[in-house]
Amino acid sequence: MYSLKLALKSLWYDKWINLLSIVSIATGLFILGTVLLSLYNIERATQNMPERFTITLFLNEKISKKDVDLLIKRLKRESIVKEIDYISKEDALKELKTSLKDAAYILEGLDENPLFPSIVIKVRRENFDRDRVEALIKKLKGFNQIDEIIYADEILESIQDVYSGFKFVSLGVSLLFSVSVVFVCYSTVKILFFRRKEEIEVYKLLGATRSFIRAPFIIEGTIIGIVGGVAALAGNYLLVSLLKGMTNPVAVLKLIEIPVQLMVILPVAGLVLGLTGSTIALGRLKY
Amino acid sequence: MYSLKLALKSLWYDKWINLLSIVSIATGLFILGTVLLSLYNIERATQNMPERFTITLFLNEKISKKDVDLLIKRLKRESIVKEIDYISKEDALKELKTSLKDAAYILEGLDENPLFPSIVIKVRRENFDRDRVEALIKKLKGFNQIDEIIYADEILESIQDVYSGFKFVSLGVSLLFSVSVVFVCYSTVKILFFRRKEEIEVYKLLGATRSFIRAPFIIEGTIIGIVGGVAALAGNYLLVSLLKGMTNPVAVLKLIEIPVQLMVILPVAGLVLGLTGSTIALGRLKY
Amino acid sequence: MIGFNQVTKIYDNITALRNVTFSIEKGEFVFITGPSGAGKSTLLKLVYLAERPDEGSINIAGWDTETLKEKAIPYLRRNIGIVFQDFKLLYNKTVYDNIAIALRIRGIKEAEIKDRVHEVLKMVNLRHKTDSYPRELSGGEQQRITIARAIVGEPTVLIADEPTGNLDVDNTAGIMRIFREINAKGTTILFATHNRDLFRNTGLRVLRLDNGNLVSDEKG
Amino acid sequence: MIGFNQVTKIYDNITALRNVTFSIEKGEFVFITGPSGAGKSTLLKLVYLAERPDEGSINIAGWDTETLKEKAIPYLRRNIGIVFQDFKLLYNKTVYDNIAIALRIRGIKEAEIKDRVHEVLKMVNLRHKTDSYPRELSGGEQQRITIARAIVGEPTVLIADEPTGNLDVDNTAGIMRIFREINAKGTTILFATHNRDLFRNTGLRVLRLDNGNLVSDEKG
């Protein structure tokens, strides 16, 4: 109780310097918040993107309806399969005609449909994994009613690459920025405590125990941290509402959302930083 | 000369606290550097990507070689045009055959090539601008040898959107982070000077002029800033070589490069921050 | 109460104290004197454990400083009131808080703290400065606040390092009266000063240091 | 040289000086005395312009402090050597640099600075502490460094605020001798002290303050 009062008094006495520390910590956490916000929103945006990766199975011309149903049933059991589209010979011809546009009349001379029925498989992106896709394809190759399997080997690789690259970079960046923020906060708190070395010395000489000396400093540090975290959160809110409310908006930005987790993460991060920062900055008090 | 010596001495006496300031500033500039680095490399990567936006002109079946050459010549004069590809009737048929794959035999019954010659225009991405593309299309519509113009209206819009959105967000992010970094640096320097208030007071009482008092502080601040900037640069180098040298590398990351500008920007930014930071932090010395 | 046995204290290359041996009984009032740089402050710092001897041993209230655990130091110091030569006031706290802190450290209740702080402030004639900050006080006023902080905890040992250097004759006399009263109640007092007037003809014990050596131990 | 005309200085609600009028001629040696909190330091602060009067006017070496431009203050202060009651040493600089700074401010060459710093250090008997930091010095040693810094610039006015509070009799006598010598060379000296022994029977002028009022102005 008294420690709290002391901490508040001291916060007020040194209000300018404390404000500056709060600004430092808030800025650090704000940057971190922006990074997390971006990651969250990019993730969300790409999740809503249409699936681009498909596997096309060209089936035997003479396949029976029963075999097709069996095949579809089997495919549905695969976890990586998201959607199955059966395109009959007739559908295929219709599609060809559409794609030929005005030149479609060239197909009029045909007395028989020369195309094959096919199945288009869309792969679930969440479970995307090159090895599993190839395993599926190997399995399908054993099916004698399938004439040919077409899947974009290269696209597969590049999607795989971009996606895992993205994940990797995101992780790296958040980690890096977190470390940076911790650095800034630590040195801010440490600089604050350098100023207080003499004060601590006096406390010691007057017979104060370690915990008595520590308490107000740590409470102070924690308050600075929490206020910094809340300020960072407010900054992120402001940023988002600014982006959403722009008069010449970029459509994508309209969709930005603040995840609920951020509302917890930033103040908690501030608290943890303030608490550990001041504890470490104080160091082991020696008598 | 003496100011420099004084500044160096004082830097050394307060080495721990100065190191912490350098760490703070370096971290801030490192974050900024990482942002700039990412922007630079994303820009570079997308510049090497194939052009996706094309305009296809279906020409009159009976167009003469002379008219085609004239059209191409005119198109070449347009600044937004990057590449022009003339596809004759024969080329078009060949392409169709290839795309029909095994079903190509259906075309064998034709006694005459039913396709049209066409011109495919690739648009220069640097000059990409929806209004200018539409102006070009309007112009082309006046050309009576052109039967039809196909261009992906929707794709056009979304490319436009993504590209300008990207530019906008990049700019916003760099601006935001720059401001954040300035904040952190300013408050670090200010906290440092709060500690020195009494020292400045003594100088004043001994009869030192403003510039005499200011010089060592500003030199000190500048040194801290430059060292911070160089440290940030070193950090970025380390990061890049780490990314490039990873054993399980993501192919894209192999291509990352550090622009020469960054080698100038970071130390200069450190210098400017240190200089202006300490000048502002000192404030107007009153007697 | 306090025993020094062949104590030597060396700073870098300066021997601040050399083979100093003496002992002080409970309830004594002892002056330490000697020229500037003789080692008076160093001797006192050894008593309140701000410094450790390089040679010899020191015994405080039955505790040998060599074997004393770090954890016990705060509790030992609570029995010692100290008037520092350089005041060591907290400049970001009011006069009230500066004095109260010595009691808060001991976990005393705020109501009692209030009474006791006001009482000592009255003793040093600074009741009207309760809410001032140290920087708003004159040199002598700051010194009296330091004295008030040292005596507010009713210590069993009172250490005063040049406590009257910034005080006029009347204030000095007032402070000496307070010290004599406290001493009469049983508190042991170690009082370092240059001012011979303070111990001349008092009949109190005077330890004289010179260049780190204890050169005399006689009645003033 | 120094003229106070009906000067009043009020801090918040405390009147530190009330209608003080006096004047000091060039080359005088004047003591300022009075009990703790009487206003001695405040009077000196007004002379070196660390504080401004609330009422009345002050004239220093022909300059009226009211009309004096801010830019001129450093140049005025260079003619004033000050021994601060609270020392105001730079704790992150060595003894040498602490003293040298007073000369560097004036743009004097390092070679000459070296000679002059060593000379004043010898005068206060602290040549052997040249490279120490202030925190490694005893109270009296710090005080003598402050005195050395004040006199090294050979000021035309020397202001000393309780400069012997931490000094023993011998050192005090030494300092007084130095001050008399400097005064003999023409330097005006203002010397605030509680110690009556310093001015008793010297025949020098003594201004006595009490509770902000100038109560007497006579020979010691």
Ligand SMILES: Nc1ncnc2c1ncn2[C@@H]1O[C@H](COP(=O)(O)OP(=O)(O)OP(=O)(O)O)[C@@H](O)[C@H]1O
């Ligand atoms: N931390 C330190 N480092 C180096 N030397 C020190 C330190 N503290 C004190 N000294 C030296 O030890 C000697 C004794 O110092 P001490 O403070 O005990 O003197 P003192 O008798 O209290 O003098 P004064 O009357 O001037 O206060 C001095 O020469 C001083 O310079």
Ligand SMILES: Nc1ncnc2c1ncn2[C@@H]1O[C@H](COP(=O)(O)OP(=O)(O)OP(=O)(O)O)[C@@H](O)[C@H]1O
């Ligand atoms: N900055 C300030 N704010 C408020 N009050 C002040 C301030 N400085 C001095 N005072 C008050 O003004 C009065 C005169 O102070 P001053 O320092 O001049 O006394 P002094 O004669 O030098 O005393 P001492 O001998 O104790 O040094 C004191 O009551 C003091 O508390």
Ligand SMILES: [Mg+2]
């Ligand atoms: Mg001492």
Ligand SMILES: [Mg+2]
């Ligand atoms: Mg004073």
